[in-house]
Amino acid sequence: MTGSIALRLAGAPVVAGALVAVIADGRARDAADQAQGPFLLVAGLLLLGLVADGDGVFRWASARLLGVTAAPRRLLVLALVLVAAVTAVLNLDTSVVFLTPILIGAARAAGADEEAFLYGSVLMANASSLLLPGANLTNLLVLAGEPVGGATFAWRILPAALAAALVTGLGLLAVEELRARAAAAGSGDAAVRRLAGGARPATGMRSLGACACAVAAVLVLALPHPGLPVLAVGLVVAAVRVRQGAVSGAAAVEAVGPAALLALFSLSVLLGLLARSWTGPSDVLASASAWETTALGALSAIGLNNLPAAVLLSATPPPHPRALLVGLNLxxxxxxxxxxxxxxxFKAARACGAYPSVRRFSALGVPLGLAAMAASLGAIAVLGSS
Known part of the structure; x- marks a missing residue:
């Protein structure tokens, strides 16, 4: 709650500044045009994720995981595959919000060490966010000047996306294996007892959420600009569930997080205006190799957040757009x-009694992220398109 309030307060001057800039400068309107579609898309996907969660889609998927196997390593493999699939179809933000509690619960129910499941939910989501355009807003921001359908996007970047997901998944499996060997013999029973009630997730699922997700996936694949259509689908199905009393209006607003999205959108507009007024970023990228482009994207993401960084670095189409996405996404x-x-x-993990660590996040993420970026760039080099 404190973090949410701080974000709103911090975002207020950014929002005001961006609105003034949009009114005053046509270049800011160009930046807003570049950024608005992706933000509309993620709002729609988050609404779809809320409905899918309420309809039991994610709980059904988690139950299927436990129904296939309770062996920790096999369960982790299936969990990571689920994260990658949901990230590709419904955006990485939807994935971390709704799957993090499910992965933690599945780990506890199986008696597994939950660390790889906890950190894997976010690390794999980031690593899988190259798979489809809607998986990460940065994909749409960077490729705004290259309006191709989702299927074309996926085909061009598929080797890099698969390499990133595979390296990250293997790294998380290695972490789980090392911790399992070091765990005491009785730690599994303790882990099982940490699951409230010791019950497995409910298996029932209603069809509206699943069907709406399928429709959104088709729109993302078929349309070069799917933001508004997907938002429309999300609004319709959310309105249906609100009218039925299955979802509250407040829950729908909380799921979208308009304050955070508006703050990031406004910062993106301001940085887009900066990029259109100052040629420094485009000049640097114009002479950078694919590896240097990826490094610049990664450092900019860490320093600015990857969404504003994407707008700043792609105001002019970069020579190596896919290499830039590797840095921004990984x-x-x-x-x-x-x-x-x-x-x-962090919000989702704390809500279900887990306590993630910023230091541990980087301790796991730095080697996995660097290895995934190297693998992705290697795949791009083999493909011959960066």
Missing amino acids: GPNLAVTGALSAYLW
């Missing part, structure tokens, strides 16, 4: 300042 695994997903993950 760089946030190096530090919690890199993306909104980490903030949402």
Whole structure:
């Protein structure tokens, strides 16, 4: 709650400044045009995630995990695959908000050490956010000047996306294996007792949330600008559930987090205006190699947050857009300042009694993130398109 209030207060002058800039300068309107579609998309996806969660889609998926296996390593593999799939279809922010409690609960129910599940929910979400355009707003921001359908986007970046997800997943499995070997023989029973009630997730699922998610996935794949259509789908299904009393209006607003999105949108507009008034970022990128572009993207994400950084660095189409996305999407695994997903993950984890550590996040994320970026760039080099 304190963090949310602080974010609102910190965002207020940013919002005011951005609005003044938009009115005063046509270049800021261009920046707003670049940024608005992706932010509309993530708002729609977050609403869809809320409905899908209320309809039991995620609990059903978690129960299927436990129904397949309770062996910790196999369960972790399935959990990470679930994170990657939900991230690709419903955005990484939706993934961390709704899957983090499910992964922690599944780990506790199986008697597994929950660390790899806890940190894996956010690290794998970031690593999988190259898979489809809607998986991360940065994808749409950077490729705004290259309006292609989602299927074309996915095909061009698929090797890099798969490399990032595979390296991250293998690294998390290695972490789980090391901790399992070091754990005391009775730690599994203690982990089981930490799950309130000791029950597995409910298995029932209603169809509206699942169908709406499928429709959103088709729109993201088929349309070069899916933001407004996906938002419309999210608003419709959320309104249906609110009318039925299954979801409250306050819960819908909380799920979207308009204050945080508006603050990030406004900062993105201001940095977009800066990029259109100052050629420094585009000049640096114009002479940078693919590896240097990725490094610049990662450092900018950590320093500015990856959404504003994406607008700043892509006001002029960069020579290596996919290499830039590798840095912007995987760089946030190096530090919690890199993306909104980490903030949402902290909230979700604390809500279910987990206590994530900023230091541990980076201790795990730095080697995994660097290895994933190197693997992705290697795949891009083989493909011949950066």
